[in-house]
Amino acid sequence: MGILSRIGIALDSDLLKRFDRSISKRGYTNRSEAFRDLIRDRLVTEQTAAPDAVVVGTVTLIYDHHSSGISEKLTEIQHAHHELVVSTSHAHLDHDSCLEVLIVHGRSATVADFADRLIGLKGVQHGRLVMTVPTQGLGSSHDLGKKSKQKHSHKH
Numbered sequence: 400m401g402i403l404s405r406i407g408i409a410l411d412s413d414l415l416k417r418f419d420r421s422i423s424k425r426g427y428t429n430r431s432e433a434f435r436d437l438i439r440d441r442l443v444t445e446q447t448a449a450p451d452a453v454v455v456g457t458v459t460l461i462y463d464h465h466s467s468g469i470s471e472k473l474t475e476i477q478h479a480h481h482e483l484v485v486s487t488s489h490a491h492l493d494h495d496s497c498l499e500v501l502i503v504h505g506r507s508a509t510v511a512d513f514a515d516r517l518i519g520l521k522g523v524q525h526g527r528l529v530m531t532v533p534t535q536g537l538g539s540s541h542d543l544g545k546k547s548k549q550k551h552s553h554k555h
């Protein structure tokens with residue numbers, strides 16, 4: 400973390416009450432952390448919206464595996480873009496429904512196109528892409544690329 404700066408914000412009191420109720424439901428014990436998270440969320444959203452930004456993310460898919468050729472099509476598209484797919488996890492939810500979650504990594508626009516192709520497949524009932532970046536990479540995508548080459552110091 401950098402040097403802490405203190406700021407004052409003028410807010411409508413009703414808005415502040417609603418905000419306090421909202422953050423207390425979410426388990427925040429102070430406003431500062433809630434504001435920091437809101438700001439980070441905004442910055443992550445902006446950064447991942449840049450087509451060339453390097454992002455990580457998840458693609459969540461729900462589909463009926465009886466749908467004609469769906470399993471083969473999903474596999475084919477993932478193999479064609481294997482460089483974007485870090486890992487996949489599959490759960491058989493019931494007799495018909497499958498949940499598949501992919502961890503993806505790559506340029507924002509490429510990842511979004513890839514997710515759209517999967518989500519748009521006939522037989523996929525619901526799908527969602529979530530893109531993010533490590534918060535220490537909140538500078539430019541150039542900075543993020545540099546960071547990824549740094550030594551990985553923590554243990555998994």
Ligand code: NI
Nearest residue numbers: 490491496497
């Ligand atoms: Ni399944």
